[in-house]
Amino acid sequence: MWIVQRLTTHLQRYERWAMRRYVKRLNAFLLPRTNVQQRSIKKLRIQTFGTSSCNDQWITSAIGRWGVEDLELVVDNSSWCYDFRLLDKCENVRLKRLVLSNCYHHDAPKSLTFQRLTALTLCKECSHISHVCCYILRNCVQLVDLSLKYSGHNRDSLHIRVPKSKLKNLQLDNCNVGQVYLTSLPCLEAFACRGQPIELHYGEVPRLRDSATARVPCSAIKRGSDVD
Secondary structure (H helix, E strand, C coil): CHHHHHHHHHHHHHHHHHHHHHHHHHHHHHCCCCCCCCCCCCEEEEEEECCCCCHHHHHHHHHHHCCCCEEEEEEECCCCCCCHHHHCCCCCCCCCEEEEECCCCCCHHHCHHHHCCCEEEEECCCCCHHHHHHHHHHHCCCCCEEEEECCCCCCEEEEEECCCCCCCEEEEECCCEEEEEEEECCCCCEEEEECCCEEEEEEECCCCCHHHHHHCCCCCEEEECCCC
16 A cells, blocks of 8 residues: 555656646747747647636736637636736737637637637537537637537537538537527538437538538438428
């Protein structure tokens, strides 16, 4: 037993050392001194714990200072979320594609930066999936691609009615959804579902082709004509 306790102590010490080193290196990369030559970062992936006090600084600097265009943000073991409204006063924002895993902020669509996105992927989002989707689509008028992965709960029904949306591609990947109602998405061209079987109902989707669902390997899908 004492061997296990000793190993555990050593592992915990190593984890703390590794985290301090990670924070130090990321600070040096994203938060350098002001006399450091400006550089451009097009694509960046940050994986962190929500307990880090540097998270807000890292993301604000990456997007607002370095002009990241494609960002993936993964937060482990935490309910921390970045408030994208912190970027509204930044002048060098070029963000177009965003992936958020376990860190979606419910007020994010109010941010000007968020509203300029053309592609968005949400992973492990447990809020009511219909509310999240419609709220995003109504505020993010430039959004063309929306992907939801490992999201939803209790076999939610997904209802989307956003007549002014420019969304062309919608993908559900292993989401806990039972029924999907595409009530009004006039620009939608492709819908794909992978994972659990769903019942799919079409409404006003004049550009959607039936074959579009084959672009991604799908579960058994039922198609219905009645839309709530």
